[in-house]
Amino acid sequence: MQVENFGCLLINNTRSRAYIQKLLAHSFEPQHVILVDLQKAPKAEQAKEEHEPSLAEHIESAYASRKYFLYTPGPNAILPVVKQEPMAFASFDPKKSVRESLEEGNISFETVPATSLNDAPVVAAVSACAPKYLLFSGGSILRKEILSQGKEFIHVHPGYVPDVKGSMAIEWSILTTGRCAASAFFMVERIDEGDILARRHFDPPGLEYRNIPALYSSHIRSEVLLDVVRNYIETGTFNGEPQDPSEGNTYYKMHPVLNNAVFFESLKHETQQSQPTE
Amino acid sequence: MSEVQYYTYTIDDPVDRLARRLEGCFAASDENQTDLAAFFLASIPETLPSSLTGHVQSGTLMDIAQFNDQLRSVADDDSAWADAPNSEALVQYFEGLEHTEQINTTQLLGLSHSLLTRQPSEEPPAALLDAAKRLLNKFEVFGRLFTLYNARFRKETDRFDNPLNYTLLSLVLLNLFERTQQPEYLNTALKLNDLIAPIADRLDQPAEAGAACAALCYGKSQVEAFYASREFRLPADQ
Numbered sequence: 001m002q003v004e005n006f007g008c009l010l011i012n013n014t015r016s017r018a019y020i021q022k023l024l025a026h027s028f029e030p031q032h033v034i035l036v037d038l039q040k041a042p043k044a045e046q047a048k049e050e051h052e053p054s055l056a057e058h059i060e061s062a063y064a065s066r067k068y069f070l071y072t073p074g075p076n077a078i079l080p081v082v083k084q085e086p087m088a089f090a091s092f093d094p095k096k097s098v099r100e101s102l103e104e105g106n107i108s109f110e111t112v113p114a115t116s117l118n119d120a121p122v123v124a125a126v127s128a129c130a131p132k133y134l135l136f137s138g139g140s141i142l143r144k145e146i147l148s149q150g151k152e153f154i155h156v157h158p159g160y161v162p163d164v165k166g167s168m169a170i171e172w173s174i175l176t177t178g179r180c181a182a183s184a185f186f187m188v189e190r191i192d193e194g195d196i197l198a199r200r201h202f203d204p205p206g207l208e209y210r211n212i213p214a215l216y217s218s219h220i221r222s223e224v225l226l227d228v229v230r231n232y233i234e235t236g237t238f239n240g241e242p243q244d245p246s247e248g249n250t251y252y253k254m255h256p257v258l259n260n261a262v263f264f265e266s267l268k269h270e271t272q273q274s275q276p277t278e
Numbered sequence: 279m280s281e282v283q284y285y286t287y288t289i290d291d292p293v294d295r296l297a298r299r300l301e302g303c304f305a306a307s308d309e310n311q312t313d314l315a316a317f318f319l320a321s322i323p324e325t326l327p328s329s330l331t332g333h334v335q336s337g338t339l340m341d342i343a344q345f346n347d348q349l350r351s352v353a354d355d356d357s358a359w360a361d362a363p364n365s366e367a368l369v370q371y372f373e374g375l376e377h378t379e380q381i382n383t384t385q386l387l388g389l390s391h392s393l394l395t396r397q398p399s400e401e402p403p404a405a406l407l408d409a410a411k412r413l414l415n416k417f418e419v420f421g422r423l424f425t426l427y428n429a430r431f432r433k434e435t436d437r438f439d440n441p442l443n444y445t446l447l448s449l450v451l452l453n454l455f456e457r458t459q460q461p462e463y464l465n466t467a468l469k470l471n472d473l474i475a476p477i478a479d480r481l482d483q484p485a486e487a488g489a490a491c492a493a494l495c496y497g498k499s500q501v502e503a504f505y506a507s508r509e510f511r512l513p514a515d516q
Contacts, residue, residue: 054439055439055441055477055480056438056439058473058476058477059421059422059438059439059444059473060421060422062421062472062473062476063420063421063422063473064421067472068468068472069472069475069476070287070288070289070292070468070471070472070475070494070497071285071286071287071472072285072286072288175461176461249462250415251462251465252418252419252462252465252466253418254465255464255465255468255469255472256285257287257468257501258461258464258465258468260510261461261504261505261508261510264505264508264510265508
């Protein structure tokens with residue numbers, strides 16, 4: 001069934017793949033999809049000068065590169081980091097492209113090449129499309145212009161708002177509460193502060209190769225998306241619950257020393273679960 | 279196939295270099311600067327390298343007015359510097375921030391550090407907490423701490439290259455982490471220390487070197503305390 005007045009602004013990322021596949025698997029067909037073909041902006045050539053950077057240059061480059069000088073490969077390990085491609089939480093096919101799903105589902109869509117979701121062709125496509133409600137699946141922070149086209153953007157954040165806002169919400173949720181969550185809300189200019197449409201907690205993931213499984217975030221977000229769409233179909237409206245911006249915490253990128261703690265928290269959780277109960 | 283790499287958190291290299299420089303400064307006895315360096319080191323005496331522990335006594339004796347004056351003398355930018363408060367007036371300084379036209383970041387952070395270390399068991403003023411959180415957000419979002427802000431923490435200058443401000447914010451956040459165990463404070467403090475460590479050799483003033491050495495040692499001790507409080511056993515211990 002077509003979900004009236006509901007469309008999607010997608011890019012070809014894992015989250016978009018999860019969203020569109022799970023919507024179609026439940027016969028929730030978006031009215032229209034804008035598929036943005038994100039291309040890298042060409043980098044301006046910069047002449048490299050051989051000189052010791054000034055303190056201002058050092059501060060700027062430290063921020064840009066996010067290097068952790070005190071956290072280095074060494075013999076007294078605090079965490080073994082293993083890189084591998086995990087496949088847990090594959091409630092969707094992460095290799096199937098968004099376009100393939102849209103074509104298979106016979107969904108109305110247009111492709112817009114752009115270097116950012118805030119580019120003029122994307123803004124124009126958003127303005128011209130019929131649905132009032134558009135699902136957002138990442139790619140850029142949406143700026144004022146695109147947010148002012150008379151549409152309501154729906155975002156699913158991998159944390160329980162307002163408690164856990166900001167970056168690396170899964171890791172911060174495990175570290176501060178021992179469990180995970182996802183929340184859907186309307187997007188506003190201030191990040192993660194729009195009216196809440198649905199939210200729920202999830203069990204923290206078991207570790208896969210000693211990492212948070214890569215598909216876990218898309219999995220829990222797409223589950224909450226289904227809650228939102230189901231509720232919309234049942235009630236005919238998106239009922240948003242206002243957030244109090246002063247509540248909760250905004251978190252930033254997690255330093256690897258704290259990320260190690262997430263590893264140990266997850267390990268404790270796994271150990272507790274695997275112990276036989278009396 | 280998996281690819282395994284082991285990491286460790288170590289401050290030995292930058293702290294060794296800072297400690298050697300500071301030992302030289304203490305030996306040369308430039309009082310104004312070394313008192314301030316000793317003051318910063320004295321705020322975390324139990325985590326210092328043994329070569330420096332004998333020099334921290336003088337720092338503990340400095341009163342607020344003396345600290346304020348000495349901090350002003352080493353600040354790159356001393357504009358909008360408020361009158362030297364005494365111990366009683368320190369809380370009023372923080373309460374008055376919202377009515378201040380310009381806030382000198384070095385003074386704000388220096389007095390915050392001073393108050394937090396002098397009153398370890400008292401609740402910090404709400405205005406101090408608010409200012410620390412605002413500067414935490416500024417650093418996380420923009421990567422810069424400007425030397426002057428207005429009362430709404432909008433920048434009042436284009437200068438952001440004073441290393442002492444980054445070090446002092448680290449000390450303040452580490453103290454708040456130790457008090458509250460809220461990991462967001464430790465998170466940003468560790469990033470600040472990662473910014474300070476590579477420029478250890480460029481911290482020419484003893485006060486800058488002392489504050490940096492204190493921040494790095496305090497950061498390491500708080501990482502260890504954080505892991506211990508959560509009963510994490512490191513792989514090497516298992």
